[in-house]
Amino acid sequence: xxxxxxxxxxxxxxxxxxxxxxxxxxxxxxxxxxxxxxxxxxxxxxxxxxxxxxxxxxxxxxxxxxxxxxxxxxxxxxxxxxxxxxxxxxxxxxxxxxxxxxxxxxxxxxxxxxx
Numbered sequence: 304x305x306x307x308x309x310x311x312x313x314x315x316x317x318x319x320x321x322x323x324x325x326x327x328x329x330x331x332x333x334x335x336x337x338x339x340x341x342x343x344x345x346x347x348x349x350x351x352x353x354x355x356x357x358x359x360x361x362x363x364x365x366x367x368x369x370x371x372x373x374x375x376x377x378x379x380x381x382x383x384x385x386x387x388x389x390x391x392x393x394x395x396x397x398x399x400x401x402x403x404x405x406x407x408x409x410x411x412x413x414x415x416x417x418x
Contacts, residue, residue: 321373321375323371323376323377323378324377324378324380324405325364325367325378325379325380325381325391325395326380327379327380327382327383328347328382329348330347330381334364334391335349335359335360335363336359337351337359337363338351338360353386356386356387357386357390360387361390364391364394364395371398374399375401376399376401376402376403377395377401377403378403378404378405379391379392379395379402379403379404380405381407392415400416400418401413402415402416
């Protein structure tokens, strides 16, 4: 997945970056690969049933995590339903030393830290 420290989908230019940012919005085509997304009145909407989307997003984020050489810090951000945050958090919480959340207004806060 495309990962970097900018505000694009899953961000991280290389698998060895120590701080990754995952945009959970529907703009992240890599995270939602396999899901059907439609634009209505300029707004992205998920057409894939949630139960199916959970499986697809879970597989996509798991692949991304396994491709990371360094797993220090990951920041989760972007507007999306709670189920997506739960799926992604579950995949990253024990893979990264630190998980942060950034709502785009108040800065990043640590939501999990190991060791």
